[in-house]
Amino acid sequence: xxxxxxxxxxxVRTATRREYLMCPPDHFDVVYAxxxxxxxxxxxxxxxxxxxxxxxxxxxxxxxxxVHLAEPVPGLVDMVFAANCALVVDSxxxxxxxxxxxxxxxxxxxxxxxxxxxxxGNRDAEYVNEGEGxxxxxxxxxxxxxxxxxxxxxxxxxxxxxxxxxxxxHLTDPRFYHLDTALFVLDEENLAYxxxxxxxxxxxxxARLFPExxxxxxxxxxxxxxxxxxxGANVVVAAAATxxxxxxxxxxxxxxxVDLCELARAGGGAKCCTLEIRR
Numbered sequence: 001x002x003x004x005x006x007x008x009x010x011x012v013r014t015a016t017r018r019e020y021l022m023c024p025p026d027h028f029d030v031v032y033a034x035x036x037x038x039x040x041x042x043x044x045x046x047x048x049x050x051x052x053x054x055x056x057x058x059x060x061x062x063x064x065x066x067v068h069l070a071e072p073v074p075g076l077v078d079m080v081f082a083a084n085c086a087l088v089v090d091s092x093x094x095x096x097x098x099x100x101x102x103x104x105x106x107x108x109x110x111x112x113x114x115x116x117x118x119x120x121g122n123r124d125a126e127y128v129n130e131g132e133g134x135x136x137x138x139x140x141x142x143x144x145x146x147x148x149x150x151x152x153x154x155x156x157x158x159x160x161x162x163x164x165x166x167x168x169x170h171l172t173d174p175r176f177y178h179l180d181t182a183l184f185v186l187d188e189e190n191l192a193y194x195x196x197x198x199x200x201x202x203x204x205x206x207a208r209l210f211p212e213x214x215x216x217x218x219x220x221x222x223x224x225x226x227x228x229x230x231x232g233a234n235v236v237v238a239a240a241a242t243x244x245x246x247x248x249x250x251x252x253x254x255x256x257x258v259d260l261c262e263l264a265r266a267g268g269g270a271k272c273c274t275l276e277i278r279r
Contacts (some may be wrong), residue, residue: 013187013233019066019277021113022057025049025080026072030266034100035177037267049262053080056236056258056270063234063256068277070113076106080263081272083132083180085110085243088119089142089162091279096134099149119277123161129154132135132275139188140165145179147171147199169206170199180227180271186214186253187232192244194221214251220244222258227269236270248261 003079028049030038060067072079085106087094093114096107114122127150129135132149135158136143144155144166152168154185173196176182182197183206192214195203206213216226225241235248239257248255260269 004165005040010250011027013252013254015063015231015233017066018231019068019279020060021068021070021082021085021275021277022053022273023070023079023082025053025263026073028080028263028266029077032102034102035267036175037265039265042265044265045262052258052260052262053273056260059236059256059258060229060274062169063231065231066264068113068117070110070111073105073109076103076109078266078268079101079109081108081133081266081268082110082275083272084130084178085275086114086131087129087135087137087142087158087162088114088276089137089164089278091119091121092121092162093119094129094131094161095122095124096131097128097154098130099128102185117175117277123157123217125154125157127154129158130218132274133180136179136183136185136191137276137278138185138191142166143169143179143183143191145169145171145182148174148177167205167209169202171197171202173197174276176221177267178272181196181224181267181269182221182226184226184228184230184271186230186235190198190214192216192226192228192247194218194226197221214242214244214247217243224264224269226266227271229270229274238264238269 129150134145176197183193221240223240225244228237245255
């Protein structure tokens with residue numbers, strides 16, 4: 001007999017059509033180390049990376065989302081990680097200012113794409129920030145990470161430019177060097193995250209703001225399971241994040257597992273490859 005008093009029905013989730021910017025990994029490589037995932041001594045299989053990236057692109061299109069493609073630039077080996085290039089909200093583009101000089105030219109390359117796409121409300125950042133790598137947008141506010149890449153002053157700069165409240169969160173584990181490796185937005189009001197990636201104060205803030213958040217295990221966080229992309233119902237997630245996939249399904253989301261293990265060698269997953277264009 002089923003105990004109806006304790007049986008919980010998962011809520012029905014609603015997907016919304018999204019607009020994404022991606023960049024093919026034509027020049028992807030690991031030739032320097034700017035995070036703990038990168039090892040230049042290990043050769044990259046670019047063909048495999050391209051196939052995995054194409055599966056991600058096709059997954060978005062199969063879900064009915066619009067996918068734009070930026071032209072890859074020779075020598076910019078990390079340009080495939082489009083999420084780092086900017087934060088786009090209400091057609092306003094808060095451009096990236098990369099911490100490491102190896103990636104600095106990417107900001108210029110993506111700026112040209114925004115201009116061609118008619119997104120002319122641009123702001124060149126005064127402070128170091130790495131776009132959606134360290135910013136996550138919800139309905140009422142923006143979460144912003146700091147600790148390894150984005151400077152805390154950029155949080156205030158983004159708030160002034162975008163006119164949206166920004167909540168600062170401090171990252172403390174170098175393996176989770178960007179906010180999007182430790183947290184992702186499920187829908188307009190909720191998210192999933194890995195508490196040990198954050199300072200005690202930031203963990204308390206997240207627990208207060210999101211009491212119903214999904215909590216990832218260490219294994220799933222290290223599989224870059226939190227570098228995921230949700231449209232409110234469908235969640236494109238690392239295939240290796242098996243416990244997180246089970247949690248998502250139990251909570252009414254539809255997991256779309258993808259294998260991006262070759263790109264993960266540079267510390268990036270689905271979200272790193274995906275910038276959302278919010279017009």
